Amino acid sequence: MASPQCCANPPSLNPAGGEGKVVDSFGGTRAYVAGAQDSKAAVVLIADVFGFEAPKLRKIADKVASFGYFVVVPDLLHGDPYVPEDADRTIQVWLKEHTPEKGFEEAKPVVAALKEQGVTSVGAAGYCWGAKVVAELAKANEIQAAVMSHPSFVTVDDIKGDALHTAEMRPAPYR
Numbered sequence: 270m271a272s273p274q275c276c277a278n279p280p281s282l283n284p285a286g287g288e289g290k291v292v293d294s295f296g297g298t299r300a301y302v303a304g305a306q307d308s309k310a311a312v313v314l315i316a317d318v319f320g321f322e323a324p325k326l327r328k329i330a331d332k333v334a335s336f337g338y339f340v341v342v343p344d345l346l347h348g349d350p351y352v353p354e355d356a357d358r359t360i361q362v363w364l365k366e367h368t369p370e371k372g373f374e375e376a377k378p379v380v381a382a383l384k385e386q387g388v389t390s391v392g393a394a395g396y397c398w399g400a401k402v403v404a405e406l407a408k409a410n411e412i413q414a415a416v417m418s419h420p421s422f423v424t425v426d427d428i429k430g431d432a433l434h435t436a437e438m439r440p441a442p443y444r
Contacts, residue, residue, distance in 0.1 A: 315399030
C-alpha cells in the first residue's frame with residue numbers, strides 16, 4: 270500500500286449491483302461477467318483489496334463491456350475482502366493470506382478460459398493490489414495489454430523487459 274490512507278475509505282460492497290451477472294465458475298473461480306461472451310476481445314479486471322463486489326468496479330466492467338468487450342472480474346479473494354474495521358486482522362495479516370502472486374496463479378486459468386471460448390485478445394487492468402497481478406500476467410505473456418491503476422507492490426523489475434512493450438490490443442467493434 271502506498272500509504273495508510275489507501276484503505277481508509279472502503280466501498281460499501283454490493284454483490285447484487287451491476288448490469289452483468291455473477292457466475293459460479295469462470296476459469297475455476299466465481300466471477301462477475303459483463304458483455305458479449307462471443308466477443309474476440311476481453312478484459313480481465315483485477316480488484317483491489319476490497320474485492321470484486323465493489324459497485325464502482327462493476328460499473329467500470331459494465332462500461333468497458335458497452336464498448337464490445339467481454340469483461341471478467343474474478344473473485345481472486347474468494348469472498349474475503351479486506352475489512353479495515355477488523356482490528357484483529359490488520360492489512361499485513363490479510364496480505365499474508367492474499368498475496369498478489371497467489372492472485373496471479375489464480376488469474377491464469379481465467380485467461381485460459383477466455384482463450385478456450387475463442388477470445389484472441391486479452392487485456393487486464395488491476396487496481397492497487399490487483400496491479401501486481403496484472404504485472405505478473407504481462408511478464409508471463411498471458412495478456413496482450415496491461416493497465417495498472419494506483420499500483421501497490423509493483424517494482425521496476427516488474428515492468429522491465431519486452432512483455433509490456435510489444436503487445437497490441439485492438440478495440441472491439443461497436444454494436
